[in-house]
Amino acid sequence: MLAVLIPLVLLMSGLSAGVLLGTQLGGFPLLAALPTDRYVHAHAFFATRYDPFMPICFVGTVVGDIALAVLAPEAAASGFYIVGAVLALATVTISLVKNVPTNKWVQTLDPENLPEGPDYEGKRADWGRWNRNRSYLAVAALVANCAALAALAVLI
Template sequence: MVLGLLVATVLTTSGVSAGVLVGTVLGGMPLLRTLPLERYVHAHGFFATRYDPFMPICLVVTAVGDVVLAVVAPVLAAAVLFGAGAVGAAAVSVISLLRNAPVNRRMAAMDPENLPADFVDPRDDWCRWNTVRTACGVAALLLTAAGAAVLVGTS
């Protein structure tokens, strides 16, 4: 029963994380790319503050939960899949911390009406890294789901 609750929790947090990331790629990024610079800075700053601390909590629960599942899974194939899911979730966190969050903080702190003369538009780089972390998040979800399927198939 405890194993089942942990699997359900990790699938939920992983699914929510992947869903938010996919939603950003499908809706947020195309919108941000079409806006004039001042409106982009305003919109990015608005979006950037909406997911903390929710997304980091989901990603930590996913990564830690997948590690625990990898250790306690009674089937080796499931353990390997859960371990790989943990790596995917950890990759999302690392990319977020090193590549996306600094841009998010910078955009949230800027006055769109008074951009510095040396302002460099970060959209291309931010979107590229957001796409990479989305792929990692979706992979984490699929790997965790595959691990759960192995457990169900062998019980």
């Protein structure tokens, strides 16, 4: 069971962290540099590209980390898996509470006929800040999962 679950969790955690890190290195800087009408169009395009891939990877990481915390034959590894699960769950929470609502709001906008009044720059900055936070958390979850594997390696 561990021989299947450990690589699967590392894969899902690594893919999650990699995608979010990619948004920090390229995606968000591009979006932040666009004028409002182009930003709305580009954000709406990007926001739908990662579903259901990212949710599956994050939920899989949380569930897998919890299972590994219970199954790991080493206490240190269990502790790292618990930390990984908490960090991945925090990433999911930020996604659901902060990023997804903004993504859905942007998808409702017509870039050719933007309504008066919304604080686009504020929403853009908020989305970027929360995306940065969840990126850090996802990378930290991956580091915790790697540390758990290192703790298990001492048993080999």
